[in-house]
Amino acid sequence: MADRTAASRRGLSEEVAGAGGHQIVERVPSDRQWLWRLISFAVVFGGWEIAGRIPVSPSFPTFSATIVALGEMLLDGTLAGAYAETVQPLILGMLLCSVMAVLFGVGMGLSRTVEWFSLPIFIILQAAPMAALIPLITFLYGIGLTAKVVAVMLMSAPIIVLNSYKGIRNTSPSLLDMSRSFMATRRQQIVKIILPSASGLIFAGLRLGVAAGVTGVVLAELLITPTGVGDLITYYRSVAEYPHMFASILSIIIFSSVAVTLLQRAETALFRPET
Amino acid sequence: MLNTVLSARNGQASGTPEAAVQVEGIGKRYPGGVEALKDVTLDFPAGELTTLLGPSGCGKTTLLKIIAGLLDPSKGQIRVKGKQVHGPGPDRAFVFQDFALMPWATVLRNVAFGLELRGVAKAEREATARKYITEVGLTGFEQSYPHELSGGMRQRVGVARALAVDADILLMDEPFASIDEQTRRKLQEDLLQLLQIEKKTVIFVTHSIEEAVYVSDQIVLLSRRPGTVSRIIRPNLDHSTDLEAARRDKAYLDCVDEIWQTLKQYLV
Numbered sequence: 001m002a003d004r005t006a007a008s009r010r011g012l013s014e015e016v017a018g019a020g021g022h023q024i025v026e027r028v029p030s031d032r033q034w035l036w037r038l039i040s041f042a043v044v045f046g047g048w049e050i051a052g053r054i055p056v057s058p059s060f061p062t063f064s065a066t067i068v069a070l071g072e073m074l075l076d077g078t079l080a081g082a083y084a085e086t087v088q089p090l091i092l093g094m095l096l097c098s099v100m101a102v103l104f105g106v107g108m109g110l111s112r113t114v115e116w117f118s119l120p121i122f123i124i125l126q127a128a129p130m131a132a133l134i135p136l137i138t139f140l141y142g143i144g145l146t147a148k149v150v151a152v153m154l155m156s157a158p159i160i161v162l163n164s165y166k167g168i169r170n171t172s173p174s175l176l177d178m179s180r181s182f183m184a185t186r187r188q189q190i191v192k193i194i195l196p197s198a199s200g201l202i203f204a205g206l207r208l209g210v211a212a213g214v215t216g217v218v219l220a221e222l223l224i225t226p227t228g229v230g231d232l233i234t235y236y237r238s239v240a241e242y243p244h245m246f247a248s249i250l251s252i253i254i255f256s257s258v259a260v261t262l263l264q265r266a267e268t269a270l271f272r273p274e275t
Numbered sequence: 276m277l278n279t280v281l282s283a284r285n286g287q288a289s290g291t292p293e294a295a296v297q298v299e300g301i302g303k304r305y306p307g308g309v310e311a312l313k314d315v316t317l318d319f320p321a322g323e324l325t326t327l328l329g330p331s332g333c334g335k336t337t338l339l340k341i342i343a344g345l346l347d348p349s350k351g352q353i354r355v356k357g358k359q360v361h362g363p364g365p366d367r368a369f370v371f372q373d374f375a376l377m378p379w380a381t382v383l384r385n386v387a388f389g390l391e392l393r394g395v396a397k398a399e400r401e402a403t404a405r406k407y408i409t410e411v412g413l414t415g416f417e418q419s420y421p422h423e424l425s426g427g428m429r430q431r432v433g434v435a436r437a438l439a440v441d442a443d444i445l446l447m448d449e450p451f452a453s454i455d456e457q458t459r460r461k462l463q464e465d466l467l468q469l470l471q472i473e474k475k476t477v478i479f480v481t482h483s484i485e486e487a488v489y490v491s492d493q494i495v496l497l498s499r500r501p502g503t504v505s506r507i508i509r510p511n512l513d514h515s516t517d518l519e520a521a522r523r524d525k526a527y528l529d530c531v532d533e534i535w536q537t538l539k540q541y542l543v
Contacts, residue, residue, distance in 0.1 A: 172375070182368070196377070
């Protein structure tokens with residue numbers, strides 16, 4: 001009996017998904033998905049290898065040389081030491097910034113007053129070339145940890161704030177009408193409708209914010225004081241060890257992608273029961 | 276055959292006990308100057324299904340939202356069971372054209388949502404929700420999410436949610452408009468069956484003449500914007516014996532035709 005219900009249920013929902021779902025992209029079987037991803041990487045890295053062998057520039061190493069250098073740096077602890085330094089301002093900045101920026105964005109979405117007061121600032125901040133502001137940070141906060149934390153926050157805050165704000169404003173008007181018609185208080189409306197509905201865009205903002213924060217910390221390490229990964233890049237460039245320099249850069253890209261992916265996994269596991 | 280009441284004013288002494296909802300001199304002008312409704316006065320008899328029918332843009336949905344308390348009228352007042360109301364109330368429940376289901380919540384939570392907002396304990400509100408989920412024919416889908424359901428099934432959830440709060444008045448805003456024709460017919464039949472169990476006063480907005488004639492006790496034809504009451508028609512179909520037969524009834528066909536003749540003049 002229970003089996004039959006489950007089976008008929010599955011049948012129905014499959015039918016539904018087939019009939020009602022607007023299929024924008026063609027479906028690819030899951031084993032082929034991996035194949036296409038591998039091909040994508042192979043094309044990029046293959047192109048890199050060829051470009052390095054021509055070479056397009058004497059300072060452009062091949063992919064294989066870069067990977068060898070990356071392996072060396074992993075094994076001798078150079079990378080671990082550098083990242084131990086780099087993640088400090090990054091984590092500190094992201095923790096401070098994500099809480100405040102989400103609250104600020106949500107506040108802007110919920111209140112016209114907060115919106116008029118602060119929306120222009122964040123739109124300008126997002127449009128402004130942040131790298132140009134880094135010398136100003138040094139002027140105000142010196143060259144220590146504080147300056148780097150500020151750089152991380154300046155880079156990531158506008159994206160997180162604006163995404164949270166958009167998330168709140170994008171709440172479906174009919175869901176708002178629905179909650180009003182069932183006599184939700186303003187508090188219930190915010191907690192039970194607006195925030196869950198905005199959470200997707202808020203988390204997207206956090207992911208973009210982490211990526212921007214990584215940019216911020218690397219900029220700070222390149223422009224303020226050479227520490228961590230920024231120091232590695234600067235050092236290897238100065239001694240013309242280009243494979244190591246590119247390996248450092250590659251490691252940041254990997255680091256940032258992994259961080260963003262982990263954040264997405266966490267979001268799906270914790271907040272998306274429907275998927 | 277058709278009992279047509281030509282004037283909306285007749286028999287409208289305010290305070291008539293059998294009127295569940297009274298609309299008195301309602302006018303609505305949107306900011307920007309669009310006049311959606313002009314001096315609409317109407318009674319909605321208790322226990323009956325009344326349809327608001329009219330050309331698109333005639334203010335049917337506006338009127339329904341004013342009755343729901345989701346919009347404020349510019350003029351006039353709404354009385355529910357004789358008492359003037361401002362804003363939404365526990366006596367009215369709304370069914371939305373786009374279903375307005377929370378995509379992050381299961382069918383069970385969606386149906387129980389009105390009770391959740393009222394602070395009803397979880398076990399109690401879920402028991403109530405399960406009862407109505409069964410009533411609308413969605414047993415087995417309690418733990419499904421809206422995106423796993425078809426349009427027709429989603430609107431069944433919407434109907435169950437409205438029933439679960441036990442309001443006497445059901446406000447349905449083109450509830451079946453975004454559902455395919457075959458499913459819509461089934462939903463219309465199921466709605467009529469459901470209303471035989473649940474004695475509700477229903478105010479139903481639609482732009483489909485066939486749907487209006489099939490489900491209604493009373494049809495209110497609205498004129499083009501600014502909407503005013505043009506005619507009130509009672510189809511007098513007999514649904515008690517056979518739900519299917521009503522669609523072949525001569526009274527049904529005549530009524531559809533008569534409404535079409537009236538509405539045609541409002542089309543450009």
